[in-house]
Amino acid sequence: xxxxxxxxxxxxxxxxxxxxxxxxxxxxxxxxxxxxxxxxxxxxxxxxxxxxxxxxxxxxxxxxxxxxxxxxxxxxxxxxxxxxxxxxxxxxxxxxxxxxxxxxxxxxxxxxxxxxxxxxxx
Amino acid sequence: xxxxxxxxxxxxxxxxxxxxxxxxxxxxxxxxxxxxxxxxxxxxxxxxxxxxxxxxxxxxxxxxxxxxxxxxxxxxxxxxxxxxxxxxxxxxxxxxxxxxxxxxxx
Numbered sequence: 609x610x611x612x613x614x615x616x617x618x619x620x621x622x623x624x625x626x627x628x629x630x631x632x633x634x635x636x637x638x639x640x641x642x643x644x645x646x647x648x649x650x651x652x653x654x655x656x657x658x659x660x661x662x663x664x665x666x667x668x669x670x671x672x673x674x675x676x677x678x679x680x681x682x683x684x685x686x687x688x689x690x691x692x693x694x695x696x697x698x699x700x701x702x703x704x705x706x707x708x709x710x711x712x713x714x715x716x717x718x719x720x721x722x723x724x725x726x727x728x729x730x
Numbered sequence: 731x732x733x734x735x736x737x738x739x740x741x742x743x744x745x746x747x748x749x750x751x752x753x754x755x756x757x758x759x760x761x762x763x764x765x766x767x768x769x770x771x772x773x774x775x776x777x778x779x780x781x782x783x784x785x786x787x788x789x790x791x792x793x794x795x796x797x798x799x800x801x802x803x804x805x806x807x808x809x810x811x812x813x814x815x816x817x818x819x820x821x822x823x824x825x826x827x828x829x830x831x832x833x834x835x836x
Contacts, residue, residue: 643825652817652827652828652829652830653766653774653817653819653827653830654827655824655825655826655827658825669824703773703774708776708779714760714762714821714822715779715821716764716776716779716780716785716819716821717764717766717774717776717819718776718779718785718786720773720774720775721773722773723773
């Protein structure tokens with residue numbers, strides 16, 4: 609049984625940064641492209657970006673360019689997503705998700721974390 | 731690529747057949763298309779990938795079809811646990827999701 613554990617809920621003030629982590633049991637994430645997806649309250653799913661298996665290459669949705677940084681520690685199978693210059697519209701649940709393929713980034717998202725609620729409020 | 735799902739809400743009874751649609755603003759590359767199910771308070775779950783392949787553990791009452799710009803998710807006989815929100819996704823040109831279809835009990 610794959611276990612994916614994300615960090616706990618966060619409350620941040622506008623202008624601050626947040627860093628969310630995502631850790632999987634065993635080698636679940638190794639050699640896979642990984643994604644971050646967010647969901648504002650009552651809204652749909654929004655793709656934020658992707659990181660390759662080694663962590664050397666990232667690609668971000670244009671909306672988040674310059675504000676988001678995705679990293680991974682392959683030695684601990686842990687992913688990180690940092691979002692800066694937070695505003696109220698960033699209030700959402702943030703999910704990590706595993707791409708189904710290992711040799712290219714064109715894959716559906718077959719395993720999801722449970723999500724991390726980030727609330728941005730003054 | 732913008733994905734538009736219809737209907738926004740679908741009201742059906744257990745045992746009935748459900749047909750959910752997703753239309754893309756331009757042709758989806760290859761068969762890089764997926765469907766997800768999301769229940770309240772839970773993460774999405776992959777149902778269909780490659781437009782028509784069922785993910786591991788997904789019952790055969792779920793089926794996907796389509797290509798190009800028009801895709802369909804069909805649930806042959808609704809079970810009580812199937813009432814949820816369904817999202818389509820294309821992953822051939824970056825990654826985008828539809829706005830969702832809520833499947834509710836009639």
